[in-house]
Amino acid sequence: MRFHEPRYLIGLIAAIAAFGGGAPLQAAGDAAPATAAATGSATITGKVVLQGAAPAPVKIKMEADPVCQQQHTEAAHTQQIVAEHGGLRYAFVYVKEGVAGGAPAPTTPAVFDQVGCLYAPHVLGVQVGQPVEIRNSDPTLHNVNAKPTQSTPFNLAMPMKGMKITKTFAKREIMVPVKCNVHPWMQAYIGVVDHPFFAVSAADGSFTITGLPAGTYTLEAWHETLGAQTQTVTVADGGTASTTFTFQAK
Amino acid sequence: MAGRDAYVTNCARCHGDAGKGDGPDAARMIPRPRDFTTGAYKFRLTASGTPPTDEDVFRTISTGLAGTRMPGWEGLSEDTRWHLVAYLKSLAPNLAQAQPQPVASFGKDPGPKGADLAKGRKLYTDLGCAACHGAFGRADGPSAKTLADDWGQPIRPANLTHGWELRGGAEPRDLVARLMTGVDGTPMPSYGDAVPVADLWQLAYYLRSIQESARWNAPIIPTPAAALPVAPDDAMWATVPRADVLVWSNVYVDGAIAPTTVTWAMVQAAAAGDQLAIRIAWDDPSEDRGSPPDQLALAFKPAVAGREVGSLQSWPADAAHGGPGAPALDLTIWSAATGAARAAVAGSFDLPDTAESRPAQAHYEHGRWSLVITRPRPGAATPLALVIWDGGNGDTGRRRSVSSWMDYQEKENAHAIP
Structure with missing residues (x-):
C-alpha cells in the first residue's frame, strides 16, 4: 500500500487512533458490551492541554528500510509529543478509581495496526481480556515486541502484509510498551483497564468518555514523556462534566 | 540449601x-x-x-x-x-507459577533428503530475516546496528554462517526451536504465527547449508599456481584448501571489554615461483573506508634469536604497555581507506616511510571482506597471524581482533611434519 498523499496517511492513522479508543468503539458501530457491570448515562469530556512551547516535530529517518520510506512522500514525524494549538495528542485518559471493576471484556477486537512503519494507533486503550487484533499493513517485516509486566510478554514476527495475530492482556496495566526492533523509531503504548471508561486524546487534545454511572471518579491522564496527572470528577446521570488536564512542556 | x-x-x-x-x-x-x-x-x-x-x-x-x-x-x-x-x-x-508447557508441536524433521534449499532461501528473504541478519546471514542487515536488548544494551544479530557461535545450537532442530519460540530478552521474535512449521524446517535446513565448514587451525600450505590468483574472486581459490582461525580482543575500556565485531577469519595461499598470494576472508558488518577505516595486518614471525612473540594480543610491548620495545615482525598492512598494502619488518604497526608497497586486491560483499595480498614467499615454515580492525566498530590501535599464531608451511617442508 502506498500513500502518495501524506494527509491521507495522517487521516487514516487518526481514524484508527480514534477507533482504538474506548468510547469510539461504539461510534464505529459495534454494540456496547452486553453485560457491562455498571454503565450509565453520564459523560466526562475535556481537553488535555500542553502549556509552553511544544518541541519541534522530529523527522523519522527511515532509510534503513526502503519499504518504509517509500510509503511516505514526506518524512513522518515522531509521535512522542504531538501538540497543535495547545491541545496535546496521545494522552491516555481513563477512570483510575471509582468504577467497580470486572466489566466483562468486549468480544469486539481492538485493532492495532502497522501502517507505513508507524503504529496505528500510537496509543491504544483496551480492556482486560479484550482481543487485540494486531495487523501488519506493510509489505515488510515488523516484530511486535510487547513488554507488559502484569501479563505474559510476547515478541512476534509479522513478515507479511495482511498478517493478523490476536492477543489479550490478562491484567490491568498502565501502560504496556510495544516496540519494533527492526524499525527502532516504532513505539506504541497500550493501556489495559478493567472497564470501558477510557479515551485517547485527539489531535486537538479533546477526549470524551461516555456511558458512566453517576458518581465521583478519579480520572487520570497519562502521557509517555510528560507523566501522569489525576483529577477528581463528579458527574450526574445524564449529565456531562468537563475537565482540563494541563501538562507543562519540558 | x-x-x-x-x-x-x-x-x-x-x-x-x-x-x-x-x-x-x-x-x-x-x-x-x-x-x-x-x-x-x-x-x-x-x-x-x-x-x-x-x-x-x-x-x-x-x-x-x-x-x-x-x-x-x-x-x-x-x-x-x-x-x-x-x-x-x-x-x-x-x-514461581505452574510448570509452563512447551510449544505443542515442532513439526516433523524432513531430514536432509527432504530439504528444499531453494525454498528455504526464498523463506529467508520473504520472512525478512535479512533486515537484521543480512542478505547472506552475516549479521550485516540494515537494522543490525540499531538493535538493543531488553536491558537497553546494544546487541548484534547472530552471524548465521558461524555455526560455532550459535548459542542454542547449529543443527536444524535447534534452529527450528529458536524460530518457533524466539530468543526472549533479545530482538529475535517468534515466527510461530507467521508460517507453518514445515516452512521453518526448510528455512532451518537452508541456514544449516550456509554455515561455514571451517578447518580450524589447519596448516597453510601454498597450492602451486601457473599464474598467481591475485583477485579475491579468482576461480582458482575455490580449489585451494582453507585454514580457519578465531580472532578476538581482550581490550578493556573503562573496565568493560570492548565489543568486537570480527570474530573469525579464513586463510588460503597459492604460490608461483618465489611469489605468494594469500587470500584472507573475514566477516565485518560494515564496509568502512573512512575514518577509522577497516584494516588488516598480516604478520609473519621471522626466526630470530632473542625475544619470542608469544601472542600478538600484547604486541608491540611498548613503554605504555609494560615492555621495552618489541621484536620485529614481517608485517603487511592493508587499509580499506587506500585499498593499498604496505610491508616492512617493523617493531610496531606504524610502518616506517621506507615500507614497500605490496599488490593487494579486496572486495566487500554482504558483510564479508575478501582480500588477496601478494608478497615474496617466506621460503620456510613461518608462524603467521592476523590483526583485524573494524573501523565501523571504532577499532583503531590496540582495539582490534587478533588471531593466535597459525602454521604456515612451504610445500617442500610438508614431509617434515609428522
Whole structure:
C-alpha cells in the first residue's frame, strides 16, 4: 500500500487512533458490551492541554528500510509529543478509581495496526481480556515486541502484509510498551483497564468518555514523556462534566 | 540449601550473588551473563515471553552456550543441576507459577533428503530475516546496528554462517526451536504465527547449508599456481584448501571489554615461483573506508634469536604497555581507506616511510571482506597471524581482533611434519 498523499496517511492513522479508543468503539458501530457491570448515562469530556512551547516535530529517518520510506512522500514525524494549538495528542485518559471493576471484556477486537512503519494507533486503550487484533499493513517485516509486566510478554514476527495475530492482556496495566526492533523509531503504548471508561486524546487534545454511572471518579491522564496527572470528577446521570488536564512542556 | 550453595560456588562469579547478571567477571564478557531476576530465558521450547520449562533450564546448564563464556556443567551431578534449576526459578517471580508447557508441536524433521534449499532461501528473504541478519546471514542487515536488548544494551544479530557461535545450537532442530519460540530478552521474535512449521524446517535446513565448514587451525600450505590468483574472486581459490582461525580482543575500556565485531577469519595461499598470494576472508558488518577505516595486518614471525612473540594480543610491548620495545615482525598492512598494502619488518604497526608497497586486491560483499595480498614467499615454515580492525566498530590501535599464531608451511617442508 502506498500513500502518495501524506494527509491521507495522517487521516487514516487518526481514524484508527480514534477507533482504538474506548468510547469510539461504539461510534464505529459495534454494540456496547452486553453485560457491562455498571454503565450509565453520564459523560466526562475535556481537553488535555500542553502549556509552553511544544518541541519541534522530529523527522523519522527511515532509510534503513526502503519499504518504509517509500510509503511516505514526506518524512513522518515522531509521535512522542504531538501538540497543535495547545491541545496535546496521545494522552491516555481513563477512570483510575471509582468504577467497580470486572466489566466483562468486549468480544469486539481492538485493532492495532502497522501502517507505513508507524503504529496505528500510537496509543491504544483496551480492556482486560479484550482481543487485540494486531495487523501488519506493510509489505515488510515488523516484530511486535510487547513488554507488559502484569501479563505474559510476547515478541512476534509479522513478515507479511495482511498478517493478523490476536492477543489479550490478562491484567490491568498502565501502560504496556510495544516496540519494533527492526524499525527502532516504532513505539506504541497500550493501556489495559478493567472497564470501558477510557479515551485517547485527539489531535486537538479533546477526549470524551461516555456511558458512566453517576458518581465521583478519579480520572487520570497519562502521557509517555510528560507523566501522569489525576483529577477528581463528579458527574450526574445524564449529565456531562468537563475537565482540563494541563501538562507543562519540558 | 543445596541449590543456593551450588549457585554461589559455580555461578555467582558471572551471574552475581543475587542473580542480576552483575558478578565480578560480568563486565569482561560479551555477551553479558544473564540477569535471572527478570525471568526472561533465551533458549526455551515454550512460547514467546513464556517462562522456560525446568528441562529448558537444565539443558542450558548442562550443555552451556556456544560462542559465550557459559560452559557446560555436566561435571556437576544431575542432582546438583536440578537443585540449581530450582534455585534459579526462585529468583524470578514469574517462574514461581505452574510448570509452563512447551510449544505443542515442532513439526516433523524432513531430514536432509527432504530439504528444499531453494525454498528455504526464498523463506529467508520473504520472512525478512535479512533486515537484521543480512542478505547472506552475516549479521550485516540494515537494522543490525540499531538493535538493543531488553536491558537497553546494544546487541548484534547472530552471524548465521558461524555455526560455532550459535548459542542454542547449529543443527536444524535447534534452529527450528529458536524460530518457533524466539530468543526472549533479545530482538529475535517468534515466527510461530507467521508460517507453518514445515516452512521453518526448510528455512532451518537452508541456514544449516550456509554455515561455514571451517578447518580450524589447519596448516597453510601454498597450492602451486601457473599464474598467481591475485583477485579475491579468482576461480582458482575455490580449489585451494582453507585454514580457519578465531580472532578476538581482550581490550578493556573503562573496565568493560570492548565489543568486537570480527570474530573469525579464513586463510588460503597459492604460490608461483618465489611469489605468494594469500587470500584472507573475514566477516565485518560494515564496509568502512573512512575514518577509522577497516584494516588488516598480516604478520609473519621471522626466526630470530632473542625475544619470542608469544601472542600478538600484547604486541608491540611498548613503554605504555609494560615492555621495552618489541621484536620485529614481517608485517603487511592493508587499509580499506587506500585499498593499498604496505610491508616492512617493523617493531610496531606504524610502518616506517621506507615500507614497500605490496599488490593487494579486496572486495566487500554482504558483510564479508575478501582480500588477496601478494608478497615474496617466506621460503620456510613461518608462524603467521592476523590483526583485524573494524573501523565501523571504532577499532583503531590496540582495539582490534587478533588471531593466535597459525602454521604456515612451504610445500617442500610438508614431509617434515609428522
